[in-house]
Amino acid sequence: MKTAKDILGKVEGLPHAQRVKVMIELGRQAARTPRIAAALAELEGGSCHERCLALHACYGSRDHRFVGRSLADASATVRGQALTLAVRILPDDALCDALFDAPAQDRRTLLDGLTRRGRLTAIDRFAERLAREDDRRLAEVLPRASSAVVQRHLARWRALATPLHWRSLARFHAGTATGELYASLAAADASLPTLHGIYLGVLEGLVERHPDLALSLIEFAGTYDFRPPVDVLQRLFRLRPVPTVSPLLAHPEAGAPSSAALGRLEVAQLRMILRERPGLVRHDLSWFRRLPAAARDELYLRQRCALADEACRLSPEIIGRLSAVHRHREARTHLELPSLAADRAARLRYAAFLPWEEGFAFLEPFLSHSDADLRAGALQSLVRMTAYEPAHLGRTLAVLAARRNDQDPVRQALFRALAAFPPGRFDEAHLGALEAIIRAALDAPDISWTTSGLLQQVVARLLPRFPAWAARQLAITVAERGVLGIPDMERRIDDAQMQALGPHLAPVVKTWAGREREYFLVILAQRLGRRLRVFPELVRLLERIATDSKVQMHAGEAGALLWRWQPALWHELAPRMIHDDPSCLALACVIRFANAHRQDLLTPHLEARKMPKGRFSSGKTGWVLPVHDGFGRWTRRQQQVFARVLVGLASEKDRDAPAVAGALARLARIPEADVAAVEGLANCENLFTRGLAIAALARWDDDAGLPELARCMQDDRASVAIYAVLRRIRRxxxxxxxxxxxxxxxxxxxxxxxxxxxxxxxxxxxxxxxxxxxxxxxxxxxxxxxxxxxxxxxLDRPAVWDLLLRVVVQDPPEVAFEVAGIPLDELDAAGLERFNGLIMALLDRGGPDERVRVLTGLRDRPLFEVTPVLARRLAALCDTGVAPERRLAASVLLRFTAPGSGAAGILQDAVAGLSADPEKLTSLVEAASWAAPLRPRHLGALLRPILEGLGAEPSRVHVAARLAAWTQPPQDLAGLFDAWAVAGHFGAHVVVALHETAGDWVRIRPPDQVHAVETALSASPHVPLRQVALSLLCAQTARAGNYDVSRRARLLAFRDDPAVEVAAPAAFVILPPLPVPPSSAPHGSS
Known part of the structure; x- marks a missing residue:
């Protein structure tokens, strides 16, 4: 080939894949054939399509110089192809230059590719260059470099890094990231607010690759009141369930963990969850069946009440997974519960767990009951009961056969139970009776589609065990019902079972084909899915539907199935369909195939404005080829021809808006489209078309649309153009x-x-x-x-802080108070100090509504440091502000004030000054209730002096008691209460206050601490303290959901209390009947 024109002529009529192969081969020949090399060089200066062809040749020629130049190409299509090539063939020096000059998005793509291919040397050179030139991009690049380079420039990097960059460092250099964070946290001058964002970034980077390090970090950072995000804990629980239990339980906002991960826990961890946070696991008990049998029994024996509901009832899902001795006992217990005496349907469900003879005697009256729902429940329980004792399966099938004339809802319940019956319980002797039951169901005139689907599921589950019988029965049901009612049939059987089933289904599908039941055939093929690979009879029928059917939906679905499961056949069939009947291009599977693999077949139809005449069209319907992407695989001529068609469509004045929008969106994706036509549309009078044209210019493949976009910024189109151009500017x-x-x-x-x-x-x-x-x-x-x-x-520039302070002082409040939203994650200690100065200035101006915004932002920050100056301003707001200000200011003080600091003394003085005003003191209590679960380690020490001051005043003891209940350790709390009782200050007003807040108390404090307080108070000689202990017991029971043996015993002890103030309320707490206590007898068989 002598010229670029020769190359273009050779590849013009080829599909994209073949064009690429030709160009790669030409690239290989270019090194030894100067004429080919010259022709390829000529292509490098051509159109976008020609430059792409030249890049394909680089796979063969390894011409890294052209690839390097293409990284700066104006066309996004060329750049995207060059980015893929660059990580393969560019030398390290060239890659370093390319990374330095690349836009941010392209640089990230290159770095990702180099990391995947292990080309760290190129990244190291780039990082070294950025460090030499003091370039801020070092923060983004260094985490991907080698360990030696990271260590060399870590000090400089640390000053530039944001939490996002720390996340990247933790992902690629976990030890370095965690070591730096540990050292920073342990430093004497550590600024915790500035480290919190780093902590979150490192934690996020560790979760997937280094979960054990993430758990260690969570434990260490917990000593600084750093709380991990809930979603991080949930992901860690899926990866490392056992060590994640403790931090998950300690998080007050933790949600239900993964059931699959719960099933991997040891009994000890499950007992801990059920004891401390049973609500986390009781909503979905599917994890229980994942446990080994011995673990299920042990958990049941030790935590029976924690698994039960408020009426001491266990879910049938749990009882059904117990060993025989426990299952039988629980069934009898539940049948005797008064709460189930009037619920016959529930009693029938529990009867399924009785021994077979005993259970059958219980169920027999209901098998012929006049209530259809009760008959259905009895049949289901009978089948489930037989699963535990399969020796009685024959009798059960005889009972089921006797109900062959029952109505369809009862029959449906019967087959639903059989579909869940273990197939291994059946023997050859049972097949006759089961076949009779199936036959009776098929003969029933009222059989529904749901019932027939369940019937087929019963048969399908028996395919592995009785392939011949099940295949025959399944074929019969499909033939008689006209459909395979098992949506996931391909997952239920394997290829061998499909081969056994095929000969029985072949006559059925042949009959359907003779009756033109194309829909039935397509549905059957969809249900079989990948099993079509071993069912050639149905494949041939699908081929016939795709090529001959006049129903577009049937032909399209058949073609899609062939493409997915018989790709070789479809690659041969689809071109023939287009050649024989061009209207097949209306089928999504055909047009997508041609656009992906046979672009040459589209050429005759690019300019068509009417759908080609054929099976699916009369030739009169307006139409444009339904291709929306992938234009980079087309030749230049194809792109230009189709672009002209789309421009004509978008220019029609009476064209509907969706059609215009679709045409312009497609135009923006065609690299060789003429931008001038779209520029004209960007100046048209139709505002809708004008806006879409401007958006298309902003998404143009190269920079050809920028001049018109710049002109748009000069006139009334600017407000539309600025939003359209955002994406291009970011690139x-x-x-x-x-x-x-x-x-x-x-x-x-x-x-x-x-x-x-x-x-x-x-x-x-x-x-x-x-x-x-x-x-x-x-x-x-x-x-x-x-x-x-x-x-x-x-925010690392002092001049910016000076400007921000001027804004805070001089600008209107609606502008100035925006400064309070500055993110703290990227601030160093000096920046945090400046930020505190801005907050002080904001709180000194504006009205309550503006100050509330500032205080809300401070309260909701993950971590913050209250300085003495700021503490004095917040304390003043606790005294003089309106109610919302008082609560918010107190919340900030209580959450972020460190014990022993100057701000702590200011807080104590402020509370002493507020004690005379009940309204202001109430605001403080509400703030403490909110802050208590967020600062479990330090709030107690912070409030202890305040509690002692309030407790000295009899009229304020109830306030002190509420604060103490939320914040003080159990032993200190009991001592405080006892001291106040001895002094005669613990009156009825204190008991009422604590009774009203007992629910919050139990929610905030860990269960073991609440139980310790209750135990201490219940033994007190002071009646009011025992009243509080009773309130705590009731609150614990409400949170746990029921009275277990221990809580029941404690309540009975309160009923025997000598003080009527304790015994009378305890007597009116209604206890459900106590179930038979589970014994630790040897386990029976399951």
Whole structure:
């Protein structure tokens, strides 16, 4: 081949895959054939399609110079192909240069590819260059470098890194990341608020690859009141269920963990969960059946009450998984419960767990009951009971056969139970009776589709054990019902079983084909799925449907099934279908196949505006080829022809809006489309079409749409264009993006705020200068807020803090109070101090509504440090502010004040000053209730001096008691209560206050602590303390869901209390009947 024209002529009529193979071979020949090399060089300067062909040749030629140049190509299609090639063939030096110049999105793609291929040397060189040039991108790149390079530049990196970068470091260098975090937390001058974001980033990076390190970090950081996110704990529980139990139970917001992971726990961990947080596992008991039989029995024996509901009833799901001796005892216990005396349906369900003879005697009256629901329940229980004692299966089948004339709902319940019956329990002797039951169901005139599907499931479960019988029966049911009613049939059988079933189904499908029941055949094929590979008779019928059917849905579904399960056949069939009947292009499976594998077949139909005449069209229907993506696989001519058709469609004045939108969206995806036509549409009078055209220009494959977008920014189209161009700007390099933003006029508020926000996100010195240059002239509040948020990316610059302070002091409140939203994760200690100064300035101005916003933001931060200056301002708000301010200010103080600090003394003085005002004191108590579960380690020590002061006043003891209940250790709490009782301060008002808050008390404190307090108070000689102990017992029972043996015994002891104030309330706590206590007798068989 002498020229690029020769190459283009050779590949023009080939499908994409063959074009690529030809170009790769030409690339291999280029090294020894100068003419081919010259032709490929000519292609490198051609259109997008030609440049892509030249890149394909690089797989053979290994021409890294052209690949390197293509990384800066204007076309996203060319760049995407070059990115894939670069990680394979570019040398390290070239990769270093490419990474340095690449936009952020392309740089991440390159780094991901290099990491996957293990090319750390190239990443190391790039990281070294960034470190030499003091480039801020080092924060993003260094975590992917080798360990030696990471250690060399870690100090510089730490000053630049955000939590996201720490996450990356933990992912690739777990030991380094955790070591640095441990050292930072243990340092004497550690600033915990600045480390909390790092902790979250490291934890997120460790979860998937290093779960054990993540668990160690959670345990260590817990000493600093760092709480892991719930979703992290849930993921860790799936990976390491046993060691994750403790942190999961300690998290107050923890949700139900994975049932599959629960089934992998030891009995000790399950007992701990059931004892402390039973609500986590009782909503879904499927985990119970995953346990070994011995573990199920042990858990039942030790935690029977924790598994039961408030009426001491166990779920049938649990009873059914117990060994025989426990199963029988629980069945008898439940049948004797008064709460079930009036619920016959529930009694029938529990009767399934009795010994067979005893259970049959119980069920027999209901088998012929006049109530159909009771008959159905009795039949289901009979079948389930027989599963435990299969020796009685013959009698059970005889009973079922006797009910052959029952109505369909009863029959449906019967087959639902049989579908769950273990197939291994059947013997050859049972098949005759089962066949009679099936025959009777098929003969019933009222049989429903649901019942027939369940019937087929019963037969399908027997295929592995009795292949010949089950195959014959299944074929009979399919033939008589006209459908295979098992949606997941392909998962229920394997290829060998399908081969046994095939000969029986073959006559059925042949009959259906003769009667043109295409829908039945398609549904059967969908249900069989991958088993079509060994059912050639049905495959041939699907081929006939795809090629001959006049029903578009049937032909399309048949073709899709063939493509998925018989790809070789479909690759041969689809081109023949297009050749014989072009209207087949209306089938989704055909057009997608042609677009992916045989683009050459589309050429004759690119300009068609009417659907080709054939099976699915009369030739008069308006139509455009239904292809929406993958245009990069087309030739240049194909792209240009189809683009002209789409432009014509979008230009029609009477065309409906969805059609115009679809045409313009497709145009933006065609690399060789002519941008001039879309530029014209961007200037049309139709506002809908104009907006879509502007959006298409912003998504254009290359930069050809940028000039028109720049013009759009100059007129009334700017408010639409600025949002359309956001995605393209994010794909640019920082200098190019800033250069474009400089050309945009900022007269419109909508445009100005987006431009300034985008400029700030570039994080370069030039971008900061651009933002600051417009700050002085910006007057609109939305624009100024956008400037503030863009400056959050530059909080390491002192000049930015000076500007923020000026904004806080001088700007209107609606602008100034936005400063309170500054993210703390990227602040160092000095930045945090400056932030505290801004908060102080904000709290000194504005009204309560603005201050409430600031206080809410502070309260909801994961970690924060209250300085003495800020503590004094918050204490003043606790005294002078309105009610919401008081609560929020107290919440911030209680959550973030460190014991022994200067702020702690200020808090104690503030409470002493508030003690005379009940309303303000109540706000403090509400704040403490909110903060208590968030600071379980330190809040007690912080409040102890306050409690002693409040407890000295009889009229304030009830407030002190509530605070103490939430925050003090059990032994200290009991001592405080006893001291107040001895002093005569523990009156009825204290008992009432604690009774009202007992539920919160139990929710906040761990169960063992609550039980310890109850035990101590119940032994007190003071009646009010024993009354509080009774309230605690009732609250614990409400949280656990029932009275177990221990709680029942404690309640009975309260009923015997000599004080009527204790005994009378205890007597009116209604206890459900006590079930027969499970013994530890030897386990029976399951």
């Amino acid at each position: 640019m390099s920082a200098p190019a993006a800033l250069a474009f933003l400089r050309t945009v006029p900022l007269a419109k508020v909508t445009v100005a705020k987006e431009v300034l926000r985008l400029a700030g996100s570039l994080r370069t010195d030039a971008a900061l200068a651009f933002v600051l240059g417009h700050e002085a002239s910006a007057t609109h509040k939305d624009v100024r807020i956008a400037i503030l948020r863009s400056l959050w990316h530059f």
